[in-house]
Amino acid sequence: MTRFNVNGNDVSVDVGDSTPLLWVLRDSLELTGTKYGCGMAQCGACTVHLNGRPVRSCVTPVSAVEGAAVVTIEQVGDGRIGAAVQEAWMQHDVPQCGYCQSGQVMSAVALLADNAAPTDADIDAAMVGNVCRCGTYARIRAAIKAAAARLA
Amino acid sequence: MIHPHPMHHRIGLAHQAFAGDGAEAIAEAGAAVSMSRRRFIKLAGASGLAIGLVSTGGVRAAASSGSDAAELKPDQQPNAFLHIGKNGEVTIQVNRLEFGQGSHTGLAQVLADELDADWSRVRAELAPAGDAYKDPVFGIQMTGGSNSIQNSFTQYRELGARARAMLVEAAARTWEVDVSTIRTREGRLISTDGRSADYGEMSEAAMALPVPASVTLKTPDQFRLIGKPVKRLDTPAKSTGRQFFGMDMRRAGMKTVLIARPPYFGGTVAGFDDARARAVEGVDQVMRVELDRGATGVAVVADGFWPAKVGRDHLEVRWEAPASELPDTGRLAAQFEALLVRDGLPARAGDTSGLAGAARTITADFRFPFLAHSPMEPLNALIEVGGMGAERRCDIWTGTQFQTIDQGTVAAILELEPQQVHIHTQFAGGGFGRRATPTADYLADTARVMKAWLAAGRSEPLKVVWTREDDVRGGYYRPFTMHRAEIGLGEDGGIAAWKHTIVSPSILKGTAFEAFLVKDGVDATAVEGIADTAYELPVAVSVHHPEVAVPTLWWRSVGHTHSAFVMETLIDQIAREGGRDPVELRRALLRKHPRHLAALDLAVAKSGYGEKPLPPGRAWGVAVHESFRSVVAHVVELSIEGDRPKLHHVTSAIHCNLAVNPRSVEAQVQGAVLMAIGTTLAGAEITLRDGRVEQSNFHDYTVPRMPDMPPIDVHIVPSDDPPTGVGEPGLPPMAPAIANAVYALTGEPVRSLPIPLG
Ligand code: FES
Ligand code: FES
16 A cells, blocks of 8 residues: 555555556546656656656656655646646647647646746756657747746 | 537546546446437437537438438538537537647637637537548548648538528527528627527527528638637647546446567467466456457456556567568668669659760669657557447547548457447547558457457456557558669759659558559559659659568658658759759749749748858758648758757748648648658667567657757748648658758768768
8 A cells, every 4th residue: 555645635555566656647546637658768748746856657666656745737737837837838839639748747847946947958958858749849948938937 | 418429528527536436427427428329319409509429320310300401411411510509609520530730629710710600619529430520522531641621621611601501590580580681790690680699599499490502601801710820729628637538538347458469560379378467466367369460469458557567568478470571671671672773663654765865864772761650649449349239339439540441340340330339539649640540450459359358258348558669569650662763964954864763562552542542553652742743854753562561551741751852852962963052943843833932932031041141060951842732841950960960940831722720730830840850860760670670669769859849930821722731741841951951061962761970
């Protein structure tokens, strides 16, 4: 039994210790906003915040989150930065198919939490792990800058 | 209000569902799915100008209320596409898959404009498999060929105009005034005598009226939504994790299935030991299953993805290779090279006699790798079979580009009639062609797994999921292709003769598309872009279609992925070797093609090409190409840093006639550009060694990432003509524009993708 907090709710799940957090979120807790894209930390679709830090939930065993606080795309908009990022995403019509976007938003929020005025190089470094096959990168970059401006 | 797709209730439910209490609620919402069609139509009919359920049955039932309507085809029936609730909310059925291209918003815009709807109260849904939703040009339900807007533009306008006329008629009868005294605006009917009503108030009366056989459409100056940069309807859900995809679907009691597939295409299971797999907690069943193309595999059925994955990892399967020779990229290259020197099947006639006496010749061989589509959402499908006798039905929830082909294939496997198979189209996380298989491969496999499951005496719904590794290794690639061009140049640098040979496995031979797209043995998708080039050139084209034991498929822009590269890099070489400016040569060769010239001139003018001085180490690269009836030109500024080309700026221009949604057009060009940049990067290729695919995931199959995306400006040539393709045409000219800039810097023409540098 692993106990942790997801989006403000205490949960306990009875799955094998090595089960990745991604599948606990998606299959046990039915929080399907967090996506599976590669299962090996190569695409970022599964990004969530663990105690405020971005992690790839597909390679994070559930045992590693015992007692921790996890925030997912379903709740990130409750925060000031999350709300600004999602607002910018909508202003710029960032998503195409949308499948990568939960992860993109989670990485962008983590970036802005650390760095209020990211440069292009900062954005490249923070977002390089988030693949978008549809090619929304130009609008992601613009939306991150817009969110940063709005938060300043 | 009753929704045409009860499943949509689940978006909200799943979002709130937490720690287990969601399953019952979902089962309850899902129960509506199995209610009989007649009952559903009745219920839906009671709620307003109705319907949009599944199939001709519903359309016919609704159509029978009006005499003219019976003569209109299903795709002309507003009630199959449109529902106006009593509250005035307009729900539009979109006859296409939405997988990023934006037709979900675009087609809704088109219909809503002619309807004079209030856009803030318009919603759009993806239509299930059904006759009404077949492409009006191709006669099958499909999303591909950049056709969604192109082929349904007039259809959706007429649907909107018909529904509007019915609303006006209903109001005229209610108010006992002449229709000419009523105008419409933003979801309201307004009479000259001052009375007005919301569409919702009149929708029920309107539904009872005959559908008008002909209607007058707006003129472009009357458009309120068409041609406007409207925001996408799906952006809020997709920015907040609320968008449901096929991968997210659930049904009560559902199991998750992963399939161990053979490491060779067409391989089979010689034997397997599943003791360790069955010992994994959560694994329910392990079954041998038949698969696509005569292969067999082992399906692991479990409670959730992770136990299924661990169970599969613990299987010990002895595989048998197929009897045919195992494909190997090295051997294929040698085989293809041998064919390049021989004449193939004629695809375009041309006089090549000028080659012999040419002042100079260029002989150029090109090579292009297999490419996997690798959409972000791996393939998946949820299947449920239930009911007995005439009530027997199969429901499938999946993101597919080919609903009616899938429907027929699944029906045959499960020994049902096609109308017993209900395909609920889900939003898909990309596709790029992979979800349009003539063999319906992933849905056929899903049906075969269900067949084995039923044979084992089980009946729970199954969600069959592909891992990324399954996707990268699963075949249906852009075909490995080679070209040879032998070009004879005259003293004046003019092109005297051009002999062109293509070696490319046929995508379409042996499929249902063969009758349309294979002529005299020539698969049109292998020669498009060269055999039909707009350039005034004496090019003679022949093609070889070697049989290769690797499944191949259309990959965003299909044959143009290689033909544009060949043509556009050769034009640059001819220009430079003849001392001519590459843009000027293109203009000369395209002088009879105003759309090409318009796109090229716009991109060139906006880029500053030929005027703006570039810093040392940078070069321009230009390319222009027509595909899917649109023309796109790109002008790039590039330098070479280490072993990678570095793009500093891209200026693009597209001529797609009327741009229904300029924001969407811009996004599609950006996305196509990025995907094409991806094809130039080291590691962007699928290779095979002794029958096994050597790549498996994004660590060894390169996809473009944030730093690969250059600053880009997209310009649209203004036009009021009926729209042409947008999803694909941005792709073909991008890789050659990059290659042309590399050539300008290095003096070495580029002959292959990915671009070998460093
Ligand atoms: S699914 Fe976790 S990084 Fe790709
Ligand atoms: S929006 Fe489709 S993968 Fe990013």
